[in-house]
Amino acid sequence: MENIIEFKNIVKTYDMGGAEQVMALQGVSVNIAKNEYVAIMGPSGSGKSTLMNIIGCLDTPTSGQYLFNGLNVSEMNDNELAKIRNREIGFVFQTFNLLARSDSLHNVELPLIYAGVPSAERKRRATETLQHVQLGDRIHHKPNELSGGQRQRVAVARALVTNPSIILADEPTGNLDSKTGEEIMMLFEELHRQGNTIILVTHEPDIAEHAHRTIRLRDGHIESDEPVTRRRTYTAAKAS
Amino acid sequence: MLYFLTELKEGLAISFRAIRANKMRSVLTTLGIIIGIVSVTLMATAIEGVNRAFEKSAEAFGTDVLYIQKFPWVSNDDWSTIRNRRMLEVSFAARIERQSMFSAAVAPVVGTARRVTYINNSMEGAFISGTTSQYLATAGVTLGDGRFFTADEAAGGRPVCVVGATVVENLFPRGDPIGKTIRVAGYPYTIIGTMEKQGGLFGSFTADTRVFVPLYSFQNQFGGRRDVTIQVKVADLKQLDDAKLELEGIMRSLRGLTPGKANDFNINQQEILTQTFAPISLVIASIGLFITGLSLFVGGIGIMNIMFVSVTERTREIGIRKAIGAKRRTILIQFLSEAAALCLIGGIIGLAIAFPLSLIVDKFLPTAMPLSVVFISIAISLVVGLISGFLPAYRAAKMDPVEALRYE
Ligand SMILES: Nc1ncnc2c1ncn2[C@@H]1O[C@H](COP(=O)(O)OP(=O)(O)OP(=O)(O)O)[C@@H](O)[C@H]1O
Numbered sequence: 248m249e250n251i252i253e254f255k256n257i258v259k260t261y262d263m264g265g266a267e268q269v270m271a272l273q274g275v276s277v278n279i280a281k282n283e284y285v286a287i288m289g290p291s292g293s294g295k296s297t298l299m300n301i302i303g304c305l306d307t308p309t310s311g312q313y314l315f316n317g318l319n320v321s322e323m324n325d326n327e328l329a330k331i332r333n334r335e336i337g338f339v340f341q342t343f344n345l346l347a348r349s350d351s352l353h354n355v356e357l358p359l360i361y362a363g364v365p366s367a368e369r370k371r372r373a374t375e376t377l378q379h380v381q382l383g384d385r386i387h388h389k390p391n392e393l394s395g396g397q398r399q400r401v402a403v404a405r406a407l408v409t410n411p412s413i414i415l416a417d418e419p420t421g422n423l424d425s426k427t428g429e430e431i432m433m434l435f436e437e438l439h440r441q442g443n444t445i446i447l448v449t450h451e452p453d454i455a456e457h458a459h460r461t462i463r464l465r466d467g468h469i470e471s472d473e474p475v476t477r478r479r480t481y482t483a484a485k486a487s
Numbered sequence: 488m489l490y491f492l493t494e495l496k497e498g499l500a501i502s503f504r505a506i507r508a509n510k511m512r513s514v515l516t517t518l519g520i521i522i523g524i525v526s527v528t529l530m531a532t533a534i535e536g537v538n539r540a541f542e543k544s545a546e547a548f549g550t551d552v553l554y555i556q557k558f559p560w561v562s563n564d565d566w567s568t569i570r571n572r573r574m575l576e577v578s579f580a581a582r583i584e585r586q587s588m589f590s591a592a593v594a595p596v597v598g599t600a601r602r603v604t605y606i607n608n609s610m611e612g613a614f615i616s617g618t619t620s621q622y623l624a625t626a627g628v629t630l631g632d633g634r635f636f637t638a639d640e641a642a643g644g645r646p647v648c649v650v651g652a653t654v655v656e657n658l659f660p661r662g663d664p665i666g667k668t669i670r671v672a673g674y675p676y677t678i679i680g681t682m683e684k685q686g687g688l689f690g691s692f693t694a695d696t697r698v699f700v701p702l703y704s705f706q707n708q709f710g711g712r713r714d715v716t717i718q719v720k721v722a723d724l725k726q727l728d729d730a731k732l733e734l735e736g737i738m739r740s741l742r743g744l745t746p747g748k749a750n751d752f753n754i755n756q757q758e759i760l761t762q763t764f765a766p767i768s769l770v771i772a773s774i775g776l777f778i779t780g781l782s783l784f785v786g787g788i789g790i791m792n793i794m795f796v797s798v799t800e801r802t803r804e805i806g807i808r809k810a811i812g813a814k815r816r817t818i819l820i821q822f823l824s825e826a827a828a829l830c831l832i833g834g835i836i837g838l839a840i841a842f843p844l845s846l847i848v849d850k851f852l853p854t855a856m857p858l859s860v861v862f863i864s865i866a867i868s869l870v871v872g873l874i875s876g877f878l879p880a881y882r883a884a885k886m887d888p889v890e891a892l893r894y895e
């Protein structure tokens with residue numbers, strides 16, 4: 248299976264001034280293949296978000312090598328990273344991170360603007376993606392006119408609209424009640440079935456069980472990395 | 488290129504949304520630019536007015552007219568060396584006319600200030616000029632109504648006169664001066680023509696306050712021993728310098744100056760005035776624009792300040808944009824265009840305020856807001872926006888996306 252992500256001994260330290268340093272990641276090596284569905288778990292402060300930010304090219308490692316689709320990301324400059332973030336990565340955040348002053352359509356259009364897609368095509372693709380996440384009737388609503396679940400679905404649509412290679416979600420259900428959380432997880436499951444690669448961070452075992460593989464972090468190390476044996480799927484749940 | 492335009496368009500769209508979302512703040516911020524643009528454009532308009540007034544006044548002397556006179560118009564020489572010069576004589580004019588190849592017309596002019604009256608109206612200090620029929624051809628003035636006196640009238644010392652616009656205004660408030668007989672220091676003169684209004688800065692030098700009378704009449708009534716100005720119109724402006732040399736030679740022989748003796752006369756021309764005025768005008772313009780430019784500078788600082796606030800307020804937004812693929816350049820353009828848009832709006836409002844005010848300036852100086860000032864001030868406000876927006880925009884552009892996203 249072709250690896251989309253290869254981490255070789257990735258270290259991330261934060262200088263706290265003086266000699267003090269925080270080792271957020273202490274030499275992480277991991278491969279993730281195309282069309283995997285991975286859950287990252289671990290206690291607070293174990294380095295999950297740091298790992299996600301590096302995978303998502305938002306941050307760069309202090310040392311170690313990161314190959315994305317075979318490209319050496321650790322050596323890329325700011326512009327090249329921005330391009331990867333734009334074309335190859337769809338980010339979904341715990342706090343949605345939508346532009347408050349813009350409606351759903353414009354929020355979803357945004358990555359396409361940065362990709363240089365012409366206006367008409369942008370509108371068409373953004374509308375289609377919003378319809379895909381069942382928000383066809385909320386196109387001109389601003390974030391404060393939407394429920395939490397709807398906001399997160401706009402964020403998912405924004406992550407999807409460029410057809411990225413991977414979707415990264417850092418606690419996407421963390422700010423949602425369990426029912427709306429389930430809706431988002433159903434959406435992810437469908438995306439995975441359609442061939443997307445998904446990596447998500449979660450604290451909740453229930454959520455993690457939707458994935459195919461669980462990586463556990465502790466103090467910046469990988470504590471365990473194993474396939475999910477008892478998988479939950481909505482199709483199975485419905486069948487039973 | 489296309490990509491850049493898309494970015495610019497998006498940047499402008501974001502800017503206008505941000506400006507609209509903070510209407511009150513935007514208005515207050517642009518106030519500095521508005522005041523700056525108003526003062527700069529008004530200053531430029533006033534300077535333009537002074538220059539135009541000067542040019543108009545200088546025009547009255549004619550670019551192709553040489554004035555042979557006892558004294559220079561502008562001089563750095565010691566007054567004591569020239570004060571005792573001999574007067575020029577009326578008879579020189581005829582000799583010059585005969586000998587000069589380069590001149591088209593020559594007129595001697597003598598003058599004195601007198602009181603003129605018509606029935607109950609009077610004017611003090613009108614400038615009475617005695618001259619010949621050639622005068623009109625040697626001056627930068629145009630006849631309004633009627634005619635100038637003929638050679639015969641001049642030689643015969645007829646009691647006729649041609650008057651300037653201010654004289655008409657003073658003596659004939661209801662108009663229609665032609666054919667009326669006025670009194671110049673008591674002597675009757677019949678008006679046969681009027682001069683067009685000149686305006687300008689040089690009071691008695693303009694034709695407005697003058698009464699032109701035949702030379703012979705003048706000499707009879709006001710005395711012949713008076714200093715004379717000989718006005719020479721050069722046939723071809725391109726030969727002005729040759730004409731000057733020629734006139735100098737003729738004058739030296741008329742004066743009987745042996746080689747080695749300095750001229751005891753001067754050949755003046757309009758250019759002397761413009762040359763003298765140009766550096767003064769430049770200094771006035773520089774100081775004026777510098778001082779008003781300071782207010783624009785302060786306005787620019789205001790924009791910079793508010794742009795820093797705006798960047799800080801929108802740290803999270805910057806993080807989001809970067810996370811989904813905005814490049815540094817994209818963010819830079821976004822904030823630069825916001826600053827530029829703010830300043831441009833301020834500049835346009837400023838112009839809209841300055842324009843009616845410039846019409847008031849027009850009441851005092853012959854001016855109108857030059858079109859170039861309109862374009863330049865728009866360009867200036869754009870540049871001020873770009874300069875004052877640059878530091879804040881640069882700070883935004885180089886923000887770390889992770890930190891920006893974490894910003895509360
Ligand atoms: N900008 C930073 N400066 C200093 N230390 C940091 C910074 N970002 C993260 N850290 C530290 O790095 C470690 C890992 O943080 P990280 O955010 O990755 O944890 P996490 O696993 O996502 O935790 P949580 O489950 O609470 O989100 C923590 O100890 C944190 O204090």
Ligand SMILES: [Mg+2]
Nearest residue numbers: 295296297417
């Ligand atoms: Mg975290």
